[in-house]
Amino acid sequence: MTGTAEASLALALHLRGGRVTPQRRAIARLIDEAQMHVTAEEIYSQVSERLPGVSIPTVYATLELLEELGHVARVPTSSGPALFDTRTDEHHHMICRACGHVADLMASVDRERLVSAAGAHGFHAEQVQLVVQGLCDECAAAPVS
Amino acid sequence: MTGTAEASLALALHLRGGRVTPQRRAIARLIDEAQMHVTAEEIYSQVSERLPGVSIPTVYATLELLEELGHVARVPTSSGPALFDTRTDEHHHMICRACGHVADLMASVDRERLVSAAGAHGFHAEQVQLVVQGLCDECAAAPVS
DNA sequence: CTGGATGCAAACTCTTTGCATGCAT
């Protein structure tokens, strides 16, 4: 996961004997330019503008590929469509239980301690994500619906 | 959320003019006795043994009710069916990306700090959950599939 | 009685699969 998703995708695909297709390039490029948290559907509609004819299964397959390569990470949510995060550095999320909006949270957690705590349970930790649930400013102010 | 789900359910329902039905009692009771992390489907099949005829929509509705009352919490996951946690004290989760198994993680995070960090972003935090993703012992040992 | 809760079936959303075609290598 060095450099852009588009570049490292080509490299990784060569190594594993995969193909660099226009669809994969276009999706990887969107990820590079991307807006933080996206659903497969959003990727689909945006990539469709640039490369008409892409299909949803291809979007899902490519997102899975990019996830393996570490260019996107799924955000753990409690409901709704899968959210892919284009930021892959250690950061966390606030998720509004009313509108579902996801925002980044700048805060540090003691990753080392948690990884070894997980290890003590026989778990091989790869990623530590913090999810803060509650209400975003707008939903907190909004009428009870 | 004082006492058992079954008991507090009755109280809360009276207060809001809701009804204490056999279905709700049975589901609340399962939650009281429960096994940590359950899907709606698991609740459904277990409650069906005691109270034949319950329907899936009722299970979902009751889980939502119990969630409002604070007797179950959804575990943020990256895929798969919704997981309801019957433990409502502050604790965290390790989720295996291979088999999906969820286990509790005993570790503390500085809740106060995170809640106020979220507050600084205008977010009204209610719950802080940590998700450690990786491989459980068995999947780490298992053949690459 | 009365309206909230239930069961059933159907709709819906999100994601994956099967299969024939197409294209990167």
Next chain:
DNA sequence: ATGCATGCAAAGAGTTTGCATCCAG
């Protein structure tokens, strides 16, 4: 030329909705 990737359509999970019936209060 070879076989991986694609697009399409359809199947599949999981969850929600609509509506008539039922029963707790």
